[in-house]
Amino acid sequence: MEDFRDRARAAMVAMRQVFPATPLMRNDHLSDKFDADIWLKREDLTPVRSYKLRGAFNAMRRAEGAGLFVCASAGNHAQGMAYMCRHFSVRGVIFMPVTTPQQKIEKTKIFGGEQVEIRLVGDYFDDTLAEAQEFCRAQGGHFLAPFDDEDVILGQASIAAEIEADMPGGADLIVLPVGGGGLSAGIRSYFGPEQRLKFVEPTGGMSLAAAVDAGEPVTLNKVDSFVDGAAVARIGAKPFARLKGIAAEDVLSAPEDRICTTMLEMLNIEGIVLEPAGALAIDALSSIRDDIRGKRVICITSGGNFDFERLPEVKERAQRYSxxxxxxxxxxxxxxxxxxxxxxxxxxxxxxxxxxxxxxxxxxxxxxxxxxxxxxxxxxxxxxxxxxxxxxxxxxxxxxxxxxxxxx
Incomplete structure (x- = not known):
């Protein structure tokens, strides 16, 4: 445990060469709404507007001698790797589905600059991933996994180290989103079982809940892709090894339409732009209202890469839910x-x-x-x-x- 904590702190210190710590901010609106002391760990305020560059930074700095990094992603992981390719002055090849919105492609290009090449391959992500892995093997590159990697998990754990530094007294509860499990595995490994955690998944992609029920990672038959930053069909093997043993009641389900109401609420009242996955932790507060009353709670807002062309859909789904x-x-x-x-x-x-x-x-x-x-x-x-x-x-x-x- 202590070795992991020491390494996570060391990763946090090294990151300060690249970007400042994200703020841990009390939110008066949510605190009043839930009659609790609600704090937000604002990962939506990193240079790439998500926590993903933490794992990319740590994995890439530890991959000594690697001159080529490869990944498959249409979102935050791609942007995090691109940003770090430019920082480390290494070559990166990012595979994206042909259907990736142009806005995401352009942002990734901006972050990576001349260090990054983007290849559009396949209509579906599985095809994109297979092509990226084959290219990586053929070129002898280093494949940067989005969550199923110990160095990535350690990099995400730097969030916990920052929380510890900013809030020495700790929190009664930390609520965090779950996709592939890298973030949640890092936070749990850092704080240990004495820290109460709630893990939040979108209703249409509860791969952690399925794994907890089965005792091992399982592949969901169907996934709702609306919460694209957390809609994962199978929890990562390495993250689940660190999450194994959590209680089923600590894994919460957030309906996609309800998430839309939370996104609009944070945008209209607080002026905070969150992507669907970034709103998961806040949205889950309504499911544990009675449990958190009078307590100090930290919610991790994991990302703010929201395409405003999706705003009409978000409003529509929020109205239907309401x-x-x-x-x-x-x-x-x-x-x-x-x-x-x-x-x-x-x-x-x-x-x-x-x-x-x-x-x-x-x-x-x-x-x-x-x-x-x-x-x-x-x-x-x-x-x-x-x-x-x-x-x-x-x-x-x-x-x-x-x-x-x-x-x-």
Whole structure:
């Protein structure tokens, strides 16, 4: 334990040559909301807006003699490695899926400069990864894994060393996001079992929970990719070896739509831009509200690389989770005045955001896709009652994932 802690502290000290420690900041809004003492470890404020450059720095400085580094990533890991390739003046080749947004490609180029080459390969990440690994073997390079690497885990543990330095009295609880497990393994290994931890995964990618249940890493059959920084189908073998033995009740699930409400809350109230994975720890506070009351809690905000082109989707999902927006299929009689009759049933604060005929050739009835926003979720109860009393048939498809995918 002490050897790991010493090495993590040494890594932290070495990092100061490259970037300053990220701030540990008390958040008054969250503290008031949860009646607790809430602090944020702002990893979204590193030079690449995520903690990933820590692991990249430590792994690359320990890979003595390596002149070529290779990775496969479409996100924060790529940017962290690119930044460190420029710092160490070594060559890096980064493989990204062809579908990677141009914004992420350009940011990686900026961080890496002339030291980094980006290759777009494959429509899916598995294809990209296979190509990167084959290239690395052929060229004799050093493959930089995003989390399944002891040096990467040690680099992420520097976060714990900074927390210890900034808060000598410690915290009652640390809440941290989990993807491949490098961050959580580093923090747990540094603090040991005496520090209470809660591990948060997106509901659509709970690979740690599955591994805890099985006693070993398992591959999920399906993963929701919305929380792209933490949507991992299989926890890393090396991280899980360090996480093995944690209690199942300490692994929390964060629904993707609820994460969207947290992202908007932090943006609108605090002016803090978080990516979905970066909001995981804060979002989980609502699941442990009673447990944290009156306690000091640290949440690790792991990243802020949010593409604002995704903001409409985030707002949409947040509204649906909050119950203030629904999608209906309305069966409308094909007679004069039917549409007016329906519109007269709307409340003063009800807003139609989508109106689309789905079946224009119907003789007696037409099917209409409706998107409706209300001020309060309870307003839908009155609207639905008025629709039924007036004889309008409708179907709520808000939570019907198959219909929503095709129609919305």
């Amino acid at each position: 119950g203030v927006k629904k999608y209906l299929i309305l069966r409308l009689p094909q007679r004069p005045g039917a549409l007016k009759d329906f519109l007269n049933l709307l409340g003063p604060n009800d807003d139609i955001t989508r109106f689309e005929y789905l079946k224009k050739s119907a003789r007696n009835f037409g099917s209409i896709l409706l998107g409706i926003e209300v001020r309060e979720a309870a307003d839908f109860e009155g609207l639905f009652a008025r629709l039924q009393d007036s004889g309008f048939a409708y179907r709520d498809i808000t939570q019907d994932t198959i219909l929503a995918e095709f129609l919305i």
